[in-house]
Amino acid sequence: MRTDPYRLTVNGRPVEVIDGHAGESLLFVLRERLGLPGSKNACEEGECGSCSVLLDGDLVCSCLVLAAAAADRDVATVEGLSDAGGEVGPLAYVQRAFVEAGAVQCGFCTPGLLMAVDALLCEEPDPDDLTVREAISGNLCRCTGYGRILEAVDRAAAMRREACS
């Protein structure tokens, strides 16, 4: 069954989805219809967090959002983190922190983690270790063992505080 056309705002840009199917997730629409493959598809059951995006400011698994039910909402994806809008260009502070800390191995978990960490630091600029672990508990990484990721979060927090002070 096809859906009626609906609008989304993605990374501040209004878009229209005209050829949607009834049961498709926001993750599918972002990747396959809107050309934004940054959000990753691994489990499609909410377990891994690699598809994490902000929906009206809340961190959610885009694989569990029925796309047509998100009509007229604001979606922020990893492509919107830096001003370069997905093109190769200057990286956002969280992205730089992940690169500098060596927190990326295969990279599959990285986009979801970047969104989770950015959301955390916007809410809580100086989080303690427990808060960080809780905030990324919905994002699985099978490569790094999380040590470098935790280091990247510290680094990102410091960079962000410096930029804001």
Place this chain on the structure above:
Amino acid sequence: MTIALTLDDACAALAADPTATVLAGGTDLMVQVNRGDHSIGNVVAIDRVPELRGWTREGDVLRIGAGMTYADMADPGFGALAPALGQAARTVGSPQIRATGTIGGNLATASPAGDMLPVLVALDAVVELRSSDGERHLPLDEFVVGVKANALSAGELIVAVRVPVLHGPQEFMKVGPRNAMVISVASLALVVDPFGRTVRVGLGSVAPVPLRATEAEVMIGGRIDWEGGRPPTAGDVDRFGQLVADAARPIDDHRGTAAYRRHVVGVMARRALVRAFGMVGEEAA
């Protein structure tokens, strides 16, 4: 696709097509849709209905909107009125799941592992349902009728769930393979009603439906010195744990064995009781 903006919108859309799928947070439904186990026809999305969000207190009754998310339940004001629900909400899934998953969805899914259910059964919760035909109220044990089976009629919506505000301690505990993102292998809620002089225990994941441990409740209620405030003794605590374990009707499955589940609810019962009363009392001479 109907994106309901009011409760009347939602009821009207369901009256027009009682077979339509209700969508709240999507954290149960979309897993099935993605797997191809549930094909989507007409959908009524209820996540923008303000009447379903939030909670109100009327006297000593707390009315919780079906659309209240686990993140909403982290509000300390809410946790003060229903501590065990607040604790249980904190254990659900991950921040992403808590941002969208709702108490109404947990009720409608009626999974034996649903973490709201042992708390709601311990609190003698009442589920408010509405359809274009009117409203009805069902006690929790008449609403959850089997494994993933509920008493909803076609076209009916869960609007809210009512629980009493009790003025005693409450505990929620669950056991699973790790700390985050865990489906309960067994769970337990213990609530104390100092005015009604009862200790009530709800069990999850140890039967097709959430259970009460009635014998254990009666035993401990009679052993506590409600006037003098003397907490239960070590002997009472052990006996209580045993009776709670006896109340479980667990099965072996891929998450755990029946024997483990029975053992662990006994352990949780003892711990919850001691935590609730802060200490273990002296054995009476």
